[in-house]
Amino acid sequence: xxxxxxxxGYRLISADSLLTEPxxxxxxRVPKRMRERVPRIERLEHGDAWIMEGVPEPVAFGFTVCAGxxxxxxxDWMFVEEMRAGGWDPAVRIKExxxxxxxxxxxxxxxxxxxxxxxxxxxxxxxxxRAYNDWLSEYCSVAPDRLGGVAALSNRGVKEAVDEFxxxxxxxxxxxxxxxxxxxxxxxxxxxDDPLWAAIEASGMPVCIxxxxxxxxxxxxxxxxxxxxIHFYDAPKRMLELIFSGVFDRFPGLRFVLAEVDVGWMxxxxxxxxxxxxxxxxxxxxxxxxxxxPSEYMKEFFSATYVCDLYGLQNRSRIGVERMMWSSDYPHIxxxxxxxxxxxxxxxxxxxxPERHAILAGNAQRIFGFxx
Numbered sequence: 001x002x003x004x005x006x007x008x009g010y011r012l013i014s015a016d017s018l019l020t021e022p023x024x025x026x027x028x029r030v031p032k033r034m035r036e037r038v039p040r041i042e043r044l045e046h047g048d049a050w051i052m053e054g055v056p057e058p059v060a061f062g063f064t065v066c067a068g069x070x071x072x073x074x075x076d077w078m079f080v081e082e083m084r085a086g087g088w089d090p091a092v093r094i095k096e097x098x099x100x101x102x103x104x105x106x107x108x109x110x111x112x113x114x115x116x117x118x119x120x121x122x123x124x125x126x127x128x129x130r131a132y133n134d135w136l137s138e139y140c141s142v143a144p145d146r147l148g149g150v151a152a153l154s155n156r157g158v159k160e161a162v163d164e165f166x167x168x169x170x171x172x173x174x175x176x177x178x179x180x181x182x183x184x185x186x187x188x189x190x191x192x193d194d195p196l197w198a199a200i201e202a203s204g205m206p207v208c209i210x211x212x213x214x215x216x217x218x219x220x221x222x223x224x225x226x227x228x229x230i231h232f233y234d235a236p237k238r239m240l241e242l243i244f245s246g247v248f249d250r251f252p253g254l255r256f257v258l259a260e261v262d263v264g265w266m267x268x269x270x271x272x273x274x275x276x277x278x279x280x281x282x283x284x285x286x287x288x289x290x291x292x293x294p295s296e297y298m299k300e301f302f303s304a305t306y307v308c309d310l311y312g313l314q315n316r317s318r319i320g321v322e323r324m325m326w327s328s329d330y331p332h333i334x335x336x337x338x339x340x341x342x343x344x345x346x347x348x349x350x351x352x353x354p355e356r357h358a359i360l361a362g363n364a365q366r367i368f369g370f371x372x
Contacts, residue, residue, distance in 0.1 A: 009145075009372040010103045011357075012340070013364040015305040016210070016259040016327035017105035019139070020065050020087025021112055021132070023048075023080070029131035034124055038131075039112035047077035052115035054217050064110050067335035074333060084331050090142035097146060099338040102328060103361065104146045104370050106175060107136070108210050108259065113152065114218040117180045122156040126164070129154045133168050140173030145372045148175035150208050155181040155215070158192055162199050169203045175368040176206045176257065181215045189245050201253040206303075206367055210259045213238055232261040235304070236269050243297045244288050257367065258304040260329065264312035266304065266319050270295035299323065303367060307334055310347050313359075321355045325364045 023041030030038055039052045049058035062078035065087060086093035087110070097105065109132065116128045129152050140149040151168040154161040161183030168174055181187055183196050200207060212234035235258045248254060273294035281289065290297070299320055305327040306312055316324060326344070329335045336343045348356050364370065 010361040010365050010370060012102050012326070012344075013361045013368075013370065014102055014105040014328040014330065015257070015325035015364040015368070016307075017107055017330045018064065018087070018110050018332055019107050019136070020061070020083065020110055020331065021135075022088040025135050026112075026128055026131050029134060030124075030127045034127055037121075037124060038128055039115060041080065043079070048080050049077075050112055050115075052112060052218065054118060055115055059111055059218060061111055063333045065331045066333050067329075067331040067337040087331060088139075090139050090147060094143055094146060096330070096337070100328065100330070100340050102330075102340065104148060104364075105328070105330070106148045106150060106208075106259075106364065106368055107140065108150050108178065108208070109136075109152065111218050113178075113180065114214075114216070116152070117155060118215050118217045120156075122160075125156045126154055126160055129164060130167075133164070133171070133174075137168070137171045137173040144173055145370060147173065148368050148370060149173045150176045150178045150210075153177055153179060153183060153196075155183050155185050157185070158183045158195055161196050165196065165199050165203075169199075169205065174205070175370070176208045178208050178210060179213060180210070181213060185215065187213050187215050189241050189247070191245075194247075194250065197247055197251045197254060201251040204253070204369075206255045206257050208257045208259050209235070209238055211235075211261060232265050235261040236265070236273075239269075239298055239302055240273065240294065242301075243290065243294055248297055248301050249291055254301060255367065256302050257325075258302060260307070260327065261304055262306040262309045262312060263304045263319050263324050264306075264309050264315065266298070266312075266323075267315055270298050273298070303363065308336075308343065308347070313347055313351065316351070316355065316359070321358050322363060324359045325367070326360050 026038035027035045027040050037053050039050055041048050042051050047060055049060045051058055060076040062076040065083040066074050086096040119125045132152050136149040140147040151174045154164045182189055183193050184190055211231050277294050303323040305325045307327055307329045328340050330337045
């Protein structure tokens with residue numbers, strides 16, 4: 001549908017969309033001696049798949065690029081020629097946005113990224129992170145008012161993480177940084193990470209956590225579980241970990257975005273966090289006293305994205321409208337592309353226009369700094 005822009009230039013921003021990295025992204029950018037070890041796409045009998053060091057089997061990725069396909073055409077094993085090219089071609093991506101009535105997107109990496117995070121070879125890891133960020137900057141620079149890149153952070157040393165962050169902070173196309181594992185290489189926060197928080201705070205960029213913080217290798221999607229239903233499981237743990245570490249008292253300018261975790265759980269968790277803190281503050285938590293209630297930290301320092309969360313919309317006043325951001329999850333299987341507006345209209349009927357605009361575009365524009 002045509003995009004009718006609001007007075008500030010944006011009507012609909014997806015705060016969580018995905019890229020589909022080209023098969024030669026790393027093989028064409030890292031030093032030659034490393035090229036046999038980096039993620040690459042290979043053609044197999046049933047379709048194309050990612051080959052990644054440390055992952056025991058090829059990883060198909062059709063479910064990550066099949067938005068808009070008919071139900072009978074939804075399958076994980078696909079060939080690249082069958083996939084929507086906007087994941088790697090920014091000019092095509094703009095057309096795909098227009099087809100869905102989307103003004104801009106915040107763009108996250110896809111399946112190969114987790115194999116880079118988990119790779120223990122520091123030199124190779126840093127080379128792959130730099131290659132990805134270089135490619136992403138080029139991609140988003142085609143239309144920075146519509147394509148917002150989330151830069152990858154190194155996690156094989158705090159100094160290296162700070163150096164790479166300071167490099168990308170000066171490059172075009174980036175609106176945030178992605179925390180998939182803490183910079184020292186462990187999924188547990190440590191005090192030595194503080195130099196990175198200081199650098200990020202000074203830049204004003206938000207930090208994104210996409211579903212979880214982990215150092216595990218990616219895996220082939222299994223049909224034996226119900227995908228997406230527990231995407232929020234790691235977010236509460238990370239919020240408390242960050243809050244009780246004191247990082248927000250030391251760096252009050254930090255802001256975190258919890259991507260693809262939905263929002264309906266947040267009021268319940270805030271209530272439980274406050275209640276349990278008050279009950280244990282003078283006992284088991286006597287050495288971890290906070291300056292404020294946990295819910296106050298949550299409200300000030302964390303926002304979250306959702307794809308479909310009617311319960312969250314109905315409880316938006318308890319969550320905080322200013323903390324909620326719609327996302328399309330395009331081009332993943334969960335996306336409603338190219339019919340996102342149909343889903344939006346069916347769920348926003350009772351939401352006042354100012355709140356509607358904040359959730360659909362205004363909050364993302366403010367947090368990620370989109371400008372026309």
